[in-house]
Amino acid sequence: MENIQGLLDQAPDLIMTYGLKIVYAIVIFIIGKYIANVMKKLSFKMMDSRKVDPTVSSFVSNILWGLVFVFTIIATLGQLGIQTASLVAVIGAAGLAVGLALQGSLSNFAAGVLMVMFRPCRVGDYVEAAGTAGIVDEITIFSTKLRTPDNKVIIAPNSAMMDGTIVNYSTMGQRRVDLVIGVSYDADIAQTKAILAKVVEENQYVLKEPGYTIGLSELADSSVNFVVRPWVNTPDYWGAYFELLEQIKNALDAAGIGIPYPQMDLHVKELAQAS
Structure with missing residues (x-):
């Protein structure tokens, strides 16, 4: 009973200490996510106002959003009392293992960077690549979104786009x-x-x-x-x-000029009947 009473006596202090930490952590997460979204939109608008290619604008703004969001997660965990230094080390070791397991995704990421740098196609171009064809709607970190003439959406991995031949029908006027x-x-x-x-x-x-x-x-x-x-x-x-x-x-x-089409002439021969 004395232990229970002691815990009840300490409850207000515990609530004040850890409750505030949880509230602060939630606030940091919400504000950080909001800042990430705002920075993504602002960076896209700034590049768009300077006539930067939409492909580059979309790619860079997505990268910026990801960096700010990761920083927000680390700050939130730090507010909760979790040692972020050791967490970063653990994340680094886990990242190495995950990276080996996700080689395909990393190759898609690398291919996405190359597509933004060399720009074999841009948003709005009609291309034939990765065994399909369509209008490029968006180039993201890992994939490219294509829209076919009959309004189907195709998500093609960036590595498949870059590993094969890209036929761009919109580059030339x-x-x-x-x-x-x-x-x-x-x-x-x-x-x-x-x-x-x-x-x-x-x-x-x-x-x-x-x-x-x-x-x-x-x-x-x-x-x-x-x-x-x-x-x-x-x-x-x-x-x-x-x-x-x-x-x-x-x-x-x-003009009376005929256009021929495939046809077959059948010749029938009568054989004389034997007398």
């Missing part, structure tokens, strides 16, 4: 549309080329410079193939592609 048009062997070559040239020159997307190419490329099994290669602005590529095909088909039909 202009792209060439490559079309192969096959006509029948009965068609007049000069007339066909003139029709194709007229369609290309009147198309709303085709650029006057650097010009276009129309030429006979192949005498195929069932068709005479022409290549049609105009230049368009990169954002207009698919609009030009679909519209040119439709206009060429209509123009060839109007």
